[in-house]
Amino acid sequence: LPPPFRISPQAVMYRPYHYKKRSIKNFFPSLCAAVVLLGFLGMQDLHSNTLGWGSTAKEETPKPSKKCAILSKMTNAQKIGAFSIGALATMKIASSLIKSDNGHAGSLPGQTFVGSGIRAKGPISVYSIQMFVGNRAKSALSAFKGKQLKGNKAFVEEFEKASFQKTIQLRMLRTVGPQKMITSFNDAVSTRVPKATFKKISGNLDNLLSKSFTESTSTKGTEITFSMTGGTSFSISVSGKNQGSIWSPALCKAFTDIYVGPNAVSSSTRDSIIAGVSGMINA
Numbered sequence: 001l002p003p004p005f006r007i008s009p010q011a012v013m014y015r016p017y018h019y020k021k022r023s024i025k026n027f028f029p030s031l032c033a034a035v036v037l038l039g040f041l042g043m044q045d046l047h048s049n050t051l052g053w054g055s056t057a058k059e060e061t062p063k064p065s066k067k068c069a070i071l072s073k074m075t076n077a078q079k080i081g082a083f084s085i086g087a088l089a090t091m092k093i094a095s096s097l098i099k100s101d102n103g104h105a106g107s108l109p110g111q112t113f114v115g116s117g118i119r120a121k122g123p124i125s126v127y128s129i130q131m132f133v134g135n136r137a138k139s140a141l142s143a144f145k146g147k148q149l150k151g152n153k154a155f156v157e158e159f160e161k162a163s164f165q166k167t168i169q170l171r172m173l174r175t176v177g178p179q180k181m182i183t184s185f186n187d188a189v190s191t192r193v194p195k196a197t198f199k200k201i202s203g204n205l206d207n208l209l210s211k212s213f214t215e216s217t218s219t220k221g222t223e224i225t226f227s228m229t230g231g232t233s234f235s236i237s238v239s240g241k242n243q244g245s246i247w248s249p250a251l252c253k254a255f256t257d258i259y260v261g262p263n264a265v266s267s268s269t270r271d272s273i274i275a276g277v278s279g280m281i282n283a
Helices: 024-043 066-073 076-100 153-161 178-190 195-212 249-260 267-282
Strands: 111-121 124-134 166-172 223-229 233-238 241-247
Touching (some): 124 249, 124 267, 166 249, 178 249, 195 233, 195 241, 195 249, 249 267
Antiparallel strands (some): 124 166, 166 223, 223 233
16 A cells, blocks of 8 residues: 555655545555455465564465365355455555544654655555654765665665664554564564674563563554664654663664665555655755
């Protein structure tokens, strides 16, 4: 799905071509894809608690489930009926995203909104994403003014390690078990930092994650804010309440890479962020 948020006039100034008024017809290609996806859902089991922060490790190929056999026994009329219901459900979800996006793309003091999107696992939307950068970002990245940033490794490297403020806000679109969130987070980060470094921070990181991700804070609708300050301090806030911080330049860089790196969890979100940064530094 495309980024679901309606944003402020200030943000539109940076990315006028991405934030035009949308109608259901803009979702038609997605709806068609959804119908096809529904036909293949019988080929795999999607765990109801899947989060998927974006580990770069290869995943095992899922084994065919009993749903595949059920699908093969359905008549064509039954399949068409099932796919039609799925398409209508997808339209309802798309419509609700348009209606519920008002006011979500907010602002942060001293920071600029640069992009947004949705993290999905198959047809399941897990959480929405927004990214903000500090006002020093424009001058810090001035060397890339006028250059193509998409696919630019030098830009990504500089962006990830830069000391200007970076903030990533997630809003849960489904309830996920706390332990699943902790495990997924560690899996994503551990593949992006040296093993020795991860071993050093793992104790403090587990404590921070256990405090941040609980039964009451990992529910649908919860807003989780990750802040990277000075390129060295990594902190987490849940629904506006600070949960703590860790000093780790490697962790700050790794977490940023989850959303803007070559193996980002959502390529459309990454492209949205990079395009927003490009618009900012070229304005």
